[in-house]
Amino acid sequence: MLQITNLSASIDDKKILDGFNLKIKPGEVHALMGPNGSGKSTLANVLTGKNGYQVEGQVLYQGKDLLNLPIEERAQNGLFMAFQYPLEIAGVNTNNFLKTSLNTIRKVRGLKELDSLDFLNLIKTKIKKLKIDEKMLNRQLNVGFSGGEKKKNEILQMIILEPKLAILDETDSGLDIDAMKIVADGVNSLRSKDRSFLIITHYQRLLDYIKPDFVHILVDGKVAKTGCSELALELEKVGYEDMATSK
Amino acid sequence: MISNFDEFQKANQIGGELDDIRIKNFNIFKKKGFPSKKEESWKYTDLKRILYNNLNKLEVPNNKKTSQYNSEWLLKNFQHNQIILVNGDFVSSTFSFEAKDKIKIIPLKTVLKDKKDFEKIRDSFNDQKNSLTSLNHALVNDGIFLEIEDNYSFNKPLVIYNFFNKSSENKIINNKCFISLGKNSKLNVLECYKAEDSIKYFNNTIHHYSIHKNSILKKFSINKNLDNSYYYHLTNVKSYSNSIFENFVFSSGSSFLKNEIHCDLLESFASCFINGLIFLSNEQHHELKTNVNHRYEHCKSSQLVKSVLLDKSSGTYQGKIYVEKDAQKTDGYQLSKALVLSENSSFNSKPELEIYADDVKCSHGSSTGNIDQNSIFYLMSRGLSKEQANRMLVEGFLNEAIETITDLNIKSLISKLFIEKINKTKIKTNEH
Numbered sequence: 001m002l003q004i005t006n007l008s009a010s011i012d013d014k015k016i017l018d019g020f021n022l023k024i025k026p027g028e029v030h031a032l033m034g035p036n037g038s039g040k041s042t043l044a045n046v047l048t049g050k051n052g053y054q055v056e057g058q059v060l061y062q063g064k065d066l067l068n069l070p071i072e073e074r075a076q077n078g079l080f081m082a083f084q085y086p087l088e089i090a091g092v093n094t095n096n097f098l099k100t101s102l103n104t105i106r107k108v109r110g111l112k113e114l115d116s117l118d119f120l121n122l123i124k125t126k127i128k129k130l131k132i133d134e135k136m137l138n139r140q141l142n143v144g145f146s147g148g149e150k151k152k153n154e155i156l157q158m159i160i161l162e163p164k165l166a167i168l169d170e171t172d173s174g175l176d177i178d179a180m181k182i183v184a185d186g187v188n189s190l191r192s193k194d195r196s197f198l199i200i201t202h203y204q205r206l207l208d209y210i211k212p213d214f215v216h217i218l219v220d221g222k223v224a225k226t227g228c229s230e231l232a233l234e235l236e237k238v239g240y241e242d243m244a245t246s247k
Numbered sequence: 248m249i250s251n252f253d254e255f256q257k258a259n260q261i262g263g264e265l266d267d268i269r270i271k272n273f274n275i276f277k278k279k280g281f282p283s284k285k286e287e288s289w290k291y292t293d294l295k296r297i298l299y300n301n302l303n304k305l306e307v308p309n310n311k312k313t314s315q316y317n318s319e320w321l322l323k324n325f326q327h328n329q330i331i332l333v334n335g336d337f338v339s340s341t342f343s344f345e346a347k348d349k350i351k352i353i354p355l356k357t358v359l360k361d362k363k364d365f366e367k368i369r370d371s372f373n374d375q376k377n378s379l380t381s382l383n384h385a386l387v388n389d390g391i392f393l394e395i396e397d398n399y400s401f402n403k404p405l406v407i408y409n410f411f412n413k414s415s416e417n418k419i420i421n422n423k424c425f426i427s428l429g430k431n432s433k434l435n436v437l438e439c440y441k442a443e444d445s446i447k448y449f450n451n452t453i454h455h456y457s458i459h460k461n462s463i464l465k466k467f468s469i470n471k472n473l474d475n476s477y478y479y480h481l482t483n484v485k486s487y488s489n490s491i492f493e494n495f496v497f498s499s500g501s502s503f504l505k506n507e508i509h510c511d512l513l514e515s516f517a518s519c520f521i522n523g524l525i526f527l528s529n530e531q532h533h534e535l536k537t538n539v540n541h542r543y544e545h546c547k548s549s550q551l552v553k554s555v556l557l558d559k560s561s562g563t564y565q566g567k568i569y570v571e572k573d574a575q576k577t578d579g580y581q582l583s584k585a586l587v588l589s590e591n592s593s594f595n596s597k598p599e600l601e602i603y604a605d606d607v608k609c610s611h612g613s614s615t616g617n618i619d620q621n622s623i624f625y626l627m628s629r630g631l632s633k634e635q636a637n638r639m640l641v642e643g644f645l646n647e648a649i650e651t652i653t654d655l656n657i658k659s660l661i662s663k664l665f666i667e668k669i670n671k672t673k674i675k676t677n678e679h
Contacts, residue, residue, distance in 0.1 A: 048628050051620070075630035087625045091643025100639065101629040108630070140643070157629065 001026045001165055001196045002066075007057035008221075009039070009046050016042040018221035020057070024165070027193040031207055031232060032200045034218030035240040040200045041084055043218075044169040048081045049074050061165070076108040078164030082154035082171045088142040094153070095137040098123065102160050126159050129189070131182055147174040155186040166190070167198045172206040184209030204232040217243055248280065248305070249419060252385070255307040259388060261360050268372050273385035279378035286377070291563040291595040292505055292534045294379075294479075301502070302447055302477060305419040307386055314338045316410040320441045325660055327406045327437070334415045335422035335450065336389040344403040355390035355423055364392070368425055371455055371483075376509075379479050383421045383451050390422035390452075397429035397459075404435040404657060411442040411450070411476065419449045427457040428464050435465045435654055440500060442474050449477040456482070458490040460514075465493040467657055470500040471668045473529070477503040486546075488514035495652055496523030497661060498533045498562075499668060505534040512539070512546035512574075519548040522651040524665075525585075526641075527560035527592075528672055534563040537581075541574040541604075550581035553648040555641050556592035557674060567599040570607055577602075579609040586644060587615055588637075588676045618676060637674045642666070 002024040009017040016039045024030050034040050046053055049071035059066040066074060089097075103113040114122065127134060130152050142150050151171055158166050168187070172180055187197065187210050199210060207215070207229060215231040216223045217240070225231065225243060235243050252273050260266050282288075283295035298305070314333040321329070330340045330352070337354035358364040372384045391407070407424070428434055442448070458464045470478070478501050486492050496506055510519045521537050539548040554562045568579040585594040598611040618640050626636035642665075649665060652658040 048624075050624055071624065071627040072630055072632050075628055081628055083625065083628075087622055089622050089625065089640070089643065091646045092639055093643075097626070097629075097639065100635065101626075101631060104632075104635065105630040161629070 001028075001062065002198075003060040005058045007043075007046070007055070007059060009042055009053045009055045011042075011053055016221055017046070020218075020222050022216065022223065024196045024198060026196055028214065029191065029197040029199065029210065029212045031212040031215045031229075032198060032218055033202065033204075033215060033232060033235060038218045039221045040218055041169055044081055044084075044167050044200060047079070047167060075161075076105055079167075080158050080161055080163035080165070081167040081169060082151075082158055084169040084171075084173065086142050086150040086154055088140075088145075090140055090143055092141045094139055094141050095123070097141050098137075098157065098160060101157070105161055123160065126156060130156055130159075130186055132156060148176065148179040151175055151183060152179065155183050159186055159190060162190070164194065165196045165198070167200065169200045170202065171199075172201055172203065180206060181209060204236040207232050249307060250304075251307050251309075254309070255386065258310060263360075263362065263365070264369075265359055265365070269385045272372075272381040275375065275381040276378050276385060279381070282377050282379065288377070288536065288565070291565070291597075292532065294505070297503055297532065298449065298477070302417065302449055304417055305449060306417055308334065308388075308414065308418045308420060312336065312414045313412060315412050316408075317443070320410060321408070322406060322439070322660070325656075326403050328401070328403055329406045329408060330391055330393075331408045331410065332391070332422070333410045333412060334418070335409075335420040335452070337391060345401060346399065349396045349399040351394040353392045355392050355425070356388060358392045359387070368392070368423075368455075371423070371425075371453075374483070376481065379451050380453065380481065382419075383423065383453050386419070386421035387423050388421065391424040391426070393426045395426075395428050395432050395434060398431045399429065400433035401435065404437050406437045406439060409438065409440045409450070411446065411448055413443055413446055415442070415448040416446045417448065419451060421451045423452065424454045426455070426464075428459060428462045430460045430462060432459075432462045434463075435657060436467070437657065438466070438468045440470045440476070440478075441472055442476050445475045447475040447477070449479075451479045452481070454480070454482045456484045456492070458484065458486050458492055460488045460490065463491045463493075465495075465654055465657075467495045467497070467652070467661065468506070469497045469661065469664060470504060471497055471664055472500045474501060476501040478505070480504070480506045482506070482508045484508070484510040484519070486510060486512050486514075486517040486519060489516040491518050491520075493520045493653060494522070495661070496521070496535060497665070498523060498535060499526040501531070501533075503532050505536065507536045509538045510540065510548070512541050512543060512548065514543050515545040517543070517546045519546075520550070520651070521548075522551045522648055524645045524648040525552065525554035525562045525564070526645055526668070526672075527555070527562055528557040529560060530558070531560040532562075534565070536563075536565040538567045538569065539579065541568070541570040541577040541579065544573060544575045544577070546574065547578040548580070551648055551651055552583045553645050554583070554585040554594055555645060556585065556587045556589070556594050557672070558589055559591040561593045561595075563595040563597075565597040565599070566611070567601065568609055568611070570600075570602040570604050570609065572603040575604050575606045577604060577607040577609065579607065581611045583613045584644075585615045586618060586641065588617065588641075588674070590677055634674060637676055638669065641674055642669050645669075
């Protein structure tokens with residue numbers, strides 16, 4: 001699914017990722033943990049295609065050179081990122097945005113575009129599961145949404161777009177326990193043998209609900225340690241600093 | 248400049264006061280010429296130059312005009328009353344949805360010839376705002392005279408169609424429109440513009456609205472068809488006690504358009520709302536100039552203008568709130584926001600407050616910028632192309648102005664026309 005080899009990324013000559021390696025196979029759930037400033041969000045941004053980074057190294061996504069794909073083609077090819085800070089976009093209607101996004105992606109996949117009615121039926125069943133108020137659909141995209149609503153909206157997009165690889169950038173931050181369970185249920189409902197996840201988080205808590213196959217600890221722009229889900233528990237006890245030094 | 252005034256004057260002599268008014272005003276115009284940027288209120292719109300470069304052989308229409316129009320131009324699936332003007336002249340009116348005895352409609356041509364009716368509009372010929380106003384006084388030949396009685400609310404909107412056919416080519420068309428709304432009455436007016444093919448003409452028009460006690464007049468001006476027309480639209484509004492004037496301007500069609508709206512809030516609790524969008528491409532030049540004059544206490548005014556400039560277009564908003572000494576407890580607000588999306592496009596904004604009363608609440612704001620790149624990234628990360636993302640953000644940005652429309656039927660009509668327009672426009676932005 002995804003193979004990252006010796007990836008470096010810097011911004012204004014400051015190196016953030018430095019020799020980062022990661023391999024994700026179809027169906028796997030990987031957790032990436034790390035202290036503040038270790039480069040977690042940078043990795044997510046670079047994979048999604050955000051401008052402003054000087055990037056070196058190689059990223060193969062389904063055999064394609066990901067770094068040379070335009071942003072929208074990455075999404076059209078099934079890459080999805082749930083943003084840490086979903087943007088408030090004034091004037092853009094949430095429902096209209098979701099429909100346009102889905103239909104653009106369906107078109108690329110050779111599927112029939114959904115008309116307003118079919119789309120409404122689809123979205124209604126999905127928002128119910130996420131306990132999202134229907135009124136949200138007619139509001140401006142993320143404008144005035146609470147932190148929890150914004151994160152749920154990201155998960156809603158993920159569920160509708162049915163990506164092949166979903167990157168969740170600190171989706172758990174700012175969520176209360178109930179919302180976190182709903183978000184985790186959303187992710188778990190999508191787990192399948194051809195879909196992979198990269199879950200970026202500070203805390204082990206989310207991983208109680210979404211059980212990863214692998215946990216990676218990111219320190220200073222590279223993977224310092226990789227293990228199974230127990231690694232996250234251990235990390236919780238000893239903290240990042242000790243973990244990074246105890247090889 | 249304008250070659251055939253004498254011919255026009257002779258052909259339209261009526262042996263009354265108007266003959267002298269025409270000659271007097273034409274001489275004033277001759278002296279001043281078309282407005283240029285030397286005049287403060289034309290600082291951002293050098294009309295003299297614009298006409299010189301694009302329409303340097305303007306003629307006054309002769310009496311050989313035709314009144315043909317394409318019936319495809321009429322709004323469909325939208326119930327309405329209508330007045331049709333072709334080349335500025337009154338052609339027909341239909342008030343199918345209304346009580347006819349409550350409405351007095353006369354072609355202005357008839358009013359100009361009738362001594363008694365002319366008395367009612369005589370004062371308006373004293374207005375010497377600028378040389379175009381004088382020119383209009385000199386050359387006006389037709390238009391609309393509409394009076395609505397007290398206690399009458401229209402069932403359906405009135406659409407005023409302004410059609411222009413080939414006879415308008417290279418002509419300067421001057422007309423006037425008078426609408427008076429009695430007490431406790433209600434009217435929605437929708438102005439639509441459409442010209443045949445790509446004919447070039449200049450329409451200089453003056454509208455007068457009187458909104459009497461407790462009445463509501465909502466006016467929507469839709470100019471969305473990209474064409475070669477040049478317009479100067481002056482609107483004068485007199486608002487009396489507890490009345491509401493709501494004006495929405497959809498400024499997007501013609502090569503050149505200057506909309507100038509003067510609203511006098513003359514008695515307490517009158518309110519005035521002027522909102523609109525300016526959406527330009529190619530080499531279009533549009534200006535919206537407003538003068539809201541708070542002449543009495545306890546009045547309210549509010550303005551929101553959102554603009555998007557593409558290609559080599561330029562836009563201007565000059566908004567002024569004037570508060571007289573006695574107009575205490577005034578509530579005045581205005582906001583202009585613009586996105587300038589190409590290096591060669593520009594936007595000028597001149598918000599002005601002139602306040603002589605000491606107990607008022609007035610605020611204004613203005614911002615000009617570009618599309619937020621993070622928003623573009625967000626939308627593209629959901630599979631939208633850059634063009635789609637730009638379009639969605641521009642549409643959302645301008646939609647905020649449309650959201651101010653309080654009449655739901657008209658809002659959905661304008662919204663539809665707006666979507667049509669934006670889907671036809673190529674949205675190019677500067678690369679970073």
